[in-house]
Amino acid sequence: MTTLSIDHVSRWFGNVVAVNDITMTIGPGVTGLLGPNGAGKSTLINMMGGFLAPSTGTVTLDGQPVWRNEDIYRHIGIVPEREAMYDFLTGKEFVVANAELHGLGAKAAQRALATVEMEYAQDRKIATYSKGMRQRVKMASALVHDPSLLLLDEPFNGMDPRQRMQLMDLLRRMGDEGRTVLFSSHILEEVEQLAWHIEVIVAGRHAASGDFRRIRRLMTDRPHRYLVRSSDDRALAAALIADPSTSGIEVDHAEGALRVQAVDFARFTALLPKVARDHGIRLLTVSPSDESLESVFSYLVAA
Amino acid sequence: MYDPTVARLTYRALLGRRRALILGALPLLLLVIAVAVRALTGADDQTAADVLGGFALATMVPIIGVIAGTGAIGPEIDDGSVVYLLSKPVKRPTIIFTKLTVAIAVTMVFSALPTLLAGLILNGNGQQVAVAYTVAALVASIAYAALFLLLGTVSRHAVVFGLVYALVWEALFGTLVPGARTLSVQQWSLAVAQDIAGGDLVTSDVGLTTATVLLVLVTVLATWYAGQKLRTLTLAGEE
Numbered sequence: 001m002t003t004l005s006i007d008h009v010s011r012w013f014g015n016v017v018a019v020n021d022i023t024m025t026i027g028p029g030v031t032g033l034l035g036p037n038g039a040g041k042s043t044l045i046n047m048m049g050g051f052l053a054p055s056t057g058t059v060t061l062d063g064q065p066v067w068r069n070e071d072i073y074r075h076i077g078i079v080p081e082r083e084a085m086y087d088f089l090t091g092k093e094f095v096v097a098n099a100e101l102h103g104l105g106a107k108a109a110q111r112a113l114a115t116v117e118m119e120y121a122q123d124r125k126i127a128t129y130s131k132g133m134r135q136r137v138k139m140a141s142a143l144v145h146d147p148s149l150l151l152l153d154e155p156f157n158g159m160d161p162r163q164r165m166q167l168m169d170l171l172r173r174m175g176d177e178g179r180t181v182l183f184s185s186h187i188l189e190e191v192e193q194l195a196w197h198i199e200v201i202v203a204g205r206h207a208a209s210g211d212f213r214r215i216r217r218l219m220t221d222r223p224h225r226y227l228v229r230s231s232d233d234r235a236l237a238a239a240l241i242a243d244p245s246t247s248g249i250e251v252d253h254a255e256g257a258l259r260v261q262a263v264d265f266a267r268f269t270a271l272l273p274k275v276a277r278d279h280g281i282r283l284l285t286v287s288p289s290d291e292s293l294e295s296v297f298s299y300l301v302a303a
Numbered sequence: 304m305y306d307p308t309v310a311r312l313t314y315r316a317l318l319g320r321r322r323a324l325i326l327g328a329l330p331l332l333l334l335v336i337a338v339a340v341r342a343l344t345g346a347d348d349q350t351a352a353d354v355l356g357g358f359a360l361a362t363m364v365p366i367i368g369v370i371a372g373t374g375a376i377g378p379e380i381d382d383g384s385v386v387y388l389l390s391k392p393v394k395r396p397t398i399i400f401t402k403l404t405v406a407i408a409v410t411m412v413f414s415a416l417p418t419l420l421a422g423l424i425l426n427g428n429g430q431q432v433a434v435a436y437t438v439a440a441l442v443a444s445i446a447y448a449a450l451f452l453l454l455g456t457v458s459r460h461a462v463v464f465g466l467v468y469a470l471v472w473e474a475l476f477g478t479l480v481p482g483a484r485t486l487s488v489q490q491w492s493l494a495v496a497q498d499i500a501g502g503d504l505v506t507s508d509v510g511l512t513t514a515t516v517l518l519v520l521v522t523v524l525a526t527w528y529a530g531q532k533l534r535t536l537t538l539a540g541e542e
Binding site: 046049050051052053068070071072073074076078080082084085086088089097098100101102103141 | 306307308309311312315316319382383384386387388389390391392393394395534535536537
């Protein structure tokens, strides 16, 4: 059982607070670290990996400090977000070098390459690899010493759907084997598909924690705003406000449209086309006006 | 203290095609100059000392030192690939010491060896001039590699600072301004060379004892400090 404990950790750079008093415990299984770009995910992962000192607070792995403790890397495997990785080596040479630095040999490297299914391209220079191949070789280098904790920073960035699925399968397997796997992402669907447990970071703060259903509910239960244009805006407005799924409607003359605020997402999306049809109104535009991830996350912070 | 894997990665990075070309260019130029001077003026001890002192030791050795010293670690820190070394149970001082060893070896091969060859071409090692400057280049290689490795660890603009030091401080002030000479790796290595060469063909402003103490001090301190810097190296996030 490997448990990573983050205890009242803050990190600031000059006057900018990147991570603000975060406390969380990451246990075995797959945990998703979710948050918009610039939320402080990378800063937090860097502190978890021992590459950045917390300004205050502590990060420990089973009671051992992570910062300035090289021996901790016997238990941690790291897949960094950055691309650079000794491009002049072949995939095999790279993974073998990583194995040697752990005091292991070519056998361990070969096993790791087989796990990520990269044996077919192991003798090619890394410089010739696609994004997905690089990601898999990075995974192999992180798995070479069979670590109990795996940290991955935005591992799905730039991968095509097939590569994404392969990597998800692999991470799921790692979690099933009882490893502690933590990956960061700014895409809710990615996290939802893979993680057993989600930690949400917004603007450096720990916004939510729990299983994905709870987080999902928090996200979908928030008021949704829509911009609607139709053949008869006022008649549509009157019909919509009669239903409890709609909490407010504004007639926007400048836009020539309705601004609708819905409180029950599922009910409203079913109601709108039905009401329009029943009243013989044609819907011209239905567009969500606050679907940006930022607004979803800022709602979570307020919740 | 020495990790063969770190050494192998460092050698391959340093001797990659482009960097090897840059490393080879100056020694080649030195040899061309040596052949041309010998052909034009014949064997002359003073000329040999002038070429080896003015170009080889004052310009070539520090520049090779900058390329090898900063190149042994700077690019890895810059592009973030150093994370693959740092995320291993390998002591940071071991990483630094290994990289220093590689940087010294590369600087020696690309600066001391050509200096010896150029000296032999210029005057066939008359009055021990070739050997004296070769020893100076060997000694300077150690100090330069340590200094510039430290620079590569602390600054993202290590090559620029290194070249400014090598060209402005060592080559210009080191030869023109008397006070600056005392604090110049070039002068310290010349003090060692002075002891070997005959007559007053090789002279230094610094005594041999002072020079030796300073050389050892600079090398040890720079290496120790680079190890400390690497222990607390912060890998900048994307944010």
